[in-house]
Amino acid sequence: MSAQTPIERVQLLAMDIETTGLDPQAHSIVSIGLMPLTLERIHCNHSLYWVLKPTSELNDKSVTFHHITHAEISNAPTFSQISEQLLAAMAGKVMVVHYRNIERGFLDQALRKSLGEGIEFPVIDTMQLEARVYRKKLSWFARIMGRKPESIRLSDSRERLNLPAYQAHHALTDALGTAELLQAQIANRYSRTTPVGELWD
Amino acid sequence: MQIELQEISDHLSRFAPFDTLSKESVDNIARHVEVSYFKAGTDILEAGSSIQDLHYVRSGAVEIYRRNGELHDRLVEGDIFGQAGLLRSNKVRFPARALEDSLIYFIPADVFAELCAHHDSFADFVEAEGHSRLKSAVEAQGRASELIQLKCRAIISRSLVWVNANASVSDAAKKMTEQSVSCVLVMSTADLQTAQIEGIVTDRDLRTRLVAEGKNADETRISEIITAAPVTISANDSVFEAMLMMLRRNIHHLPVLHQGRPIGLINLSDIIRYESQSSLYLVNRISNQTSVEGLRILLQDLRGTYIRMVRDGATAHMIGSAISGIGRAFTQRILELAEKKLGPPPVPYCFMVLGSMARDEQLLVTDQDNALILDDAFNPELHDAYFRSLATFVSDGLAACGYSYCKGAIMATNDQWRQPLRVWRNYFESWIEKPNPTTLLHSCIFFDLDGVYGQLEYVRELQNLCATKARAHPSFLNAMARIALNRTPPLGFFRTFVVETDGQQKRIINLKGRGTAPLTDLIRIHALACGSNAQNSFDRLDAIAASNLVPPKAIKHLRYTLEFLSIVRIRHQVEALEQGATPNNYIEPRSFSNSERHNLKEAFQVLSNAQNFLRFRYPAKGRV
Structure with missing residues (x-):
């Protein structure tokens, strides 16, 4: 995939991973949602979603947080069992995530454990695209006036672009939400022919 | 594992036509949905391009245009579009543009076709592009009522009683007594297969047209006392229609025809037997009241009848006719009571109603709009005192029965609206020839007119x-x-x-x-x-x-x-x-x-x- 390819010709895959915590070394993946898209359409009929048996103990707090029950988890596959299917779905596509450090870190860690090697993959980070607009240094005037920086969380970013509110922290819903956010960001701030390389750095 | 797109299926299931589908069906749609974001001002569908999906507005607002560029519709969250093109040519019929930033769900053509094939309510909704959707809503009402479904032929309780037009009145009376009926049909010849209906004779006719006139029953032919060319109804018409016809004309007997030939008679009691709370029954009770106070008490029954008709699924057309019929019955009865009190009128007159009652479209919340057309022999000095009292009696009586006074004073109590026929003719002619703002408003009210009592031909002339x-x-x-x-x-x-x-x-x-x-x-x-x-x-x-x-x-x-x-x-x-x-x-x-x-x-x-x-x-x- 060349960095020069216009975004309208790129096959994309929005991904969201829900975890038991923030540290890829200490915590593990609870669920993965994948939503393939192009600039034109988001394809729900090819979406994928797994609840995984976590390697670390799932505490009650994260159970309620992710709307996943212990019963669901006890019947769930392990990451190793789905890793091939996951990699097949990712093949040839550019990932789209909101806050890449989570997805990158956890995927890398999980693949290292199950396949013995990690991966590097190109990622468009919709949070980073928001940061480009809303994380410019505030002027001294704004700081004096006590202005708070805009939130660049998924739900707040969506709201700014007039996307509807979704129930957060379900991996597939968040993947869908991220896919819609990317379409909205490009429609409002870039063009169909923007090279993908301008978006993924 | 089965993937659930909860956000999508939850949303779909809140809006028509998806709200009537099972959870499984909606989940299945959600799994096949495609999604796209449209910035405000961008085109979603362009005229003539091909269309492969039903479009659903998840958020935002969308404008639909006609091909001439005129705005056709504005859609919001939960609305669908594109079905017209999808159902017909797979070409866009109405172009669409995002009015606000909008999120659109696309339901693929094959999923759409399957929904249409398996869910009648869904198919009805989407096929009813525009107005026929209204049509289905309208047709759903009107199915339920027993009286609407019931055909006239089903309530004929006895075979036809008839006599030849040459028969004497006494022969006819004997036949009526033998068969114990109150009404007999008079046919042109003795062969029922080829005979035409000459008329109808009731007990009442024997009394008023024979006995009271001092005629001899053996020497008088039945055809001399008939009501000629009676109103008839077809065997396949609904009992409800028969009821409306009786209400409208205040008649109690209807010959029933099948393929043009009479097969029997139905009368008021035949219908009341089926429908003790019917509007006809109420009309009958109205005719039996001897005071305005007695009529006033029936107001509650009127409301009961109204509620019942709506619950039974009667159409607005039927309800309007029935309620107007009841209004007429009230008016007629009050006029009879007025004449009883004031004596017979000095010159002939017609009591005319206007507006919704004249159109047979009266509902519950209504004013009285009425007027008097007097015979051209009317002389104000001699006769107006009588008609003013008559008008006041009727207007007060109607008000007591719930037909409140007309705020615009369109009532026979107003001198202007209590005039001989020739004045009315002049009114109407000048309103039409030289309209001005005031007379135009009159025309809007008076040009829905109908007679309810007296010389109905005066109103017909107008x-x-x-x-x-x-x-x-x-x-x-x-x-x-x-x-x-x-x-x-x-x-x-x-x-x-x-x-x-x-x-x-x-x-x-x-x-x-x-x-x-x-x-x-x-x-x-x-x-x-x-x-x-x-x-x-x-x-x-x-x-x-x-x-x-x-x-x-x-x-x-x-x-x-x-x-x-x-x-x-x-x-x-x-x-x-x-x-x-x-x-x-x-x-x-x-x-x-x-x-x-x-x-x-x-x-x-x-x-x-x-x-x-x-x-x-x-x-x-x-x-x-």
Whole structure:
């Protein structure tokens, strides 16, 4: 995939991973949602979603947080069992995530454990695209006036672009939400022919 | 594992036509949905391009255009579009553009086709592009009632009793006694297969036309005392229609015809046996009251009848006819009581009703609109004291029975509206020839007119005068059209729906003032233009259709729209009655389901289109 390819010709895959915590070394993946898209359409009929048996103990707090029950988890596959299917779905596509450090870190860690090697993959980070607009240094005037920086969380970013509110922290819903956010960001701030390389750095 | 797109299926299942589908069906749709974001101002569908999906507005707002670029509709969250193209040519029929930043769900053609094939309610909804959706809503009402389903032939309780026209009255009377019937049919010859109906004779006719006249029963032929050419009904007509016919003409016997030949008679009691709470039964009780006080007590029964008819699924057309029939019965009975009190009238007269009662479209919340047409022999000095007392008695009596006084004083108590026929003729002629703002308002009220008591031919003459004269005066019709265009449907209400979310101001629609009233106004104008003397709006639409003045499709839409807006008004009144509140004509669309709101919006769209046509058909020329 060349960095020069216009975004309208790129096959994309929005991904969201829900975890038991923030540290890829200490915590593990609870669920993965994948939503393939192009600039034109988001394809729900090819979406994928797994609840995984976590390697670390799932505490009650994260159970309620992710709307996943212990019963669901006890019947769930392990990451190793789905890793091939996951990699097949990712093949040839550019990932789209909101806050890449989570997805990158956890995927890398999980693949290292199950396949013995990690991966590097190109990622468009919709949070980073928001940061480009809303994380410019505030002027001294704004700081004096006590202005708070805009939130660049998924739900707040969506709201700014007039996307509807979704129930957060379900991996597939968040993947869908991220896919819609990317379409909205490009429609409002870039063009169909923007090279993908301008978006993924 | 089965993937669930909870956000999508939850949303779909809240909106028509998905709200009637099972959870499994909606989940299946959600799994096949495709999604796209459209920035405000961008095209979603371009005219003539191919279309592969049903489009669903998840958020934002979308404008639909006609091919000539005119705005056709404005859609919001939960609305669908593109079905017209999908069902027909797979080409976009109406281009669409995002008015606000919008998220659109696409439901693929194969999923759509499967839904249409397996779910009738879904198919009805989407196939009913625009107005036929209204049609299905209208047709759903009217199915339930027993009286509507029941055919006249089913309630004929005995074989036909008839005599030859040459028979003597005494032969006929013997036959009636033998068969113990109160009514006999008189046929032209002895062979029933080829005979024509000559007339009908009832017990009452024997009394009034034979005995009271001092005639000899053996020497008088039955044909001398018949009511010739009686009103008949077809065997396949519903009992409800028979009931309306009896109500309307105040008759108690109806010959039933099958393929043109009489097969029996039905009478009032046949129907009352089926329907003890029917409006006919009420009319019968009205006729038996001997005081206004007695009539006043029947007001409660009137409400009961109303509620029952609505629950039974009667159509607005039927309800309007029945309630008007009851109103007539009240008026007739009060006039009889007035004559009893004041003595016989010094000159003949006709008591005329105007507005909704004349159109047979009366509902519960209503004023009295009436007038007196007196014989041309009327001499004010000699006779007016009598007619003023008569008018006052009737007006007070009607007010006591719930028909409140007319705020515009359109009542026979007003000297101006208690005049001999020749004055009325002059009124009507000058209103048509030289309209001014005041007389135009009169025309809107008085040109729906019907006689309820006395010399009905006076009113028929005035009806015919309107029908023949108005069409010859285009400037009158044009001026009437301007009046009819003063009241517009509340489309802005829906148009601004998107922008004015959660406004705190009261959001209500006057269903009469901005719905049924402007609609009947414009129907009246077309009816006058085609020289019809029909008064009922549905009958007028038939006449307009026959004259090709308005395209047949538009007529159909108007019919459904009138029926729909009226039935919504009626149901709303019934809800108020059931909650012990005072019925009115104001509705709050927020309390409506989505598909009801869709229908309401479509109905107002039809009205708006019809007003545009009226504007174009009867153009403004100068000032009136």
